Amino acid sequence: xxxxxxxxxxxxxxxxxxxxxxxxxxxxxxxxYDKDLFTVLxxxxxxxxxxxxxxxxxxxxxxxxxxxxxxxxxxxVNTIDQINSLFKVDLLSLWxxxxxxxxxxxxxxxxxxxxxNFVFEFLSIFKEIYKIDSSNILMDIADLYILCxxxxxxxxxxxxxxxxxxxxxxxxxxxxxxxxxxxMDMARTIAKKGLSAISSSSEKYSSLLEILVRNS
Numbered sequence: 154x155x156x157x158x159x160x161x162x163x164x165x166x167x168x169x170x171x172x173x174x175x176x177x178x179x180x181x182x183x184x185x186y187d188k189d190l191f192t193v194l195x196x197x198x199x200x201x202x203x204x205x206x207x208x209x210x211x212x213x214x215x216x217x218x219x220x221x222x223x224x225x226x227x228x229x230v231n232t233i234d235q236i237n238s239l240f241k242v243d244l245l246s247l248w249x250x251x252x253x254x255x256x257x258x259x260x261x262x263x264x265x266x267x268x269x270n271f272v273f274e275f276l277s278i279f280k281e282i283y284k285i286d287s288s289n290i291l292m293d294i295a296d297l298y299i300l301c302x303x304x305x306x307x308x309x310x311x312x313x314x315x316x317x318x319x320x321x322x323x324x325x326x327x328x329x330x331x332x333x334x335x336x337m338d339m340a341r342t343i344a345k346k347g348l349s350a351i352s353s354s355s356e357k358y359s360s361l362l363e364i365l366v367r368n369s
Contacts, residue, residue: 163199167191218251218275225278233281248282256293265297288318296331304339307331321350322357329364341365 170191221236221244230236236244255268272290276283295310311328315321325347332340344364351358 163192163195166195214247214251214254217247219271221247222271222275222278231278231280233279244279245282245285248286252286252290252293256297259297260301262301262303265294265301265303268297269294288314288320288324292324292327296327299331300334302335315350322347322355322361325350326357326360329361333364333367337367341367 221240225231225236230239233244236242259265259268272294276287276290291310291314295307295314297307298304298310299307308328311324314324318324325343329340329343329347332343341364344361347361348358348365351361
């Protein structure tokens with residue numbers, strides 16, 4: 154399994170095994186097996202690995218992502234390509250599906266904390282996904298906290314993002330929008346801050362302005 158993680162080609166793995174261990178020629182007539190045994194075993198392991206993983210799909214996307222995380226930690230797998238090759242999946246698509254499912258279904262504080270811990274652990278393994286999607290996932294977590302009336306935690310994430318991203322207009326708009334659900338005064342306050350911090354030529358400017366004047 155470790156060799157299959159490191160190298161997708163079974164043919165190359167067999168060459169490596171034969172070279173590394175300097176195996177003497179085995180014949181089927183004399184020993185009951187020959188060098189083809191490696192190819193057979195590796196194919197069986199590969200098929201078993203993919204079959205076991207596909208069975209997990211029946212348990213839902215959350216369980217799929219847990220399996221990927223646990224497998225990756227155990228076998229030191231940390232790239233998108235490795236997972237895609239091993240399990241014949243699209244990890245980025247699975248990640249997006251996982252995020253959307255959790256965002257739509259998490260409703261209480263205990264679930265948010267578990268989700269938050271899982272996400273941070275997962276992104277610490279797959280740094281490629283962290284680089285691609287860290288801002289969006291932090292905004293997701295912030296929204297969930299605010300919707301559960303844990304405003305201080307949610308606001309802390311948005312404040313951090315605004316200080317550490319070039320796309321401040323996106324953060325201000327999402328921050329203000331999520332407060333439109335239950336606190337229009339706060340939504341207008343955030344919109345006002347956003348309008349003073351971004352250019353009037355920004356495509357988000359008019360959306361923030363609309364929130365500022367809504368119901369006023």
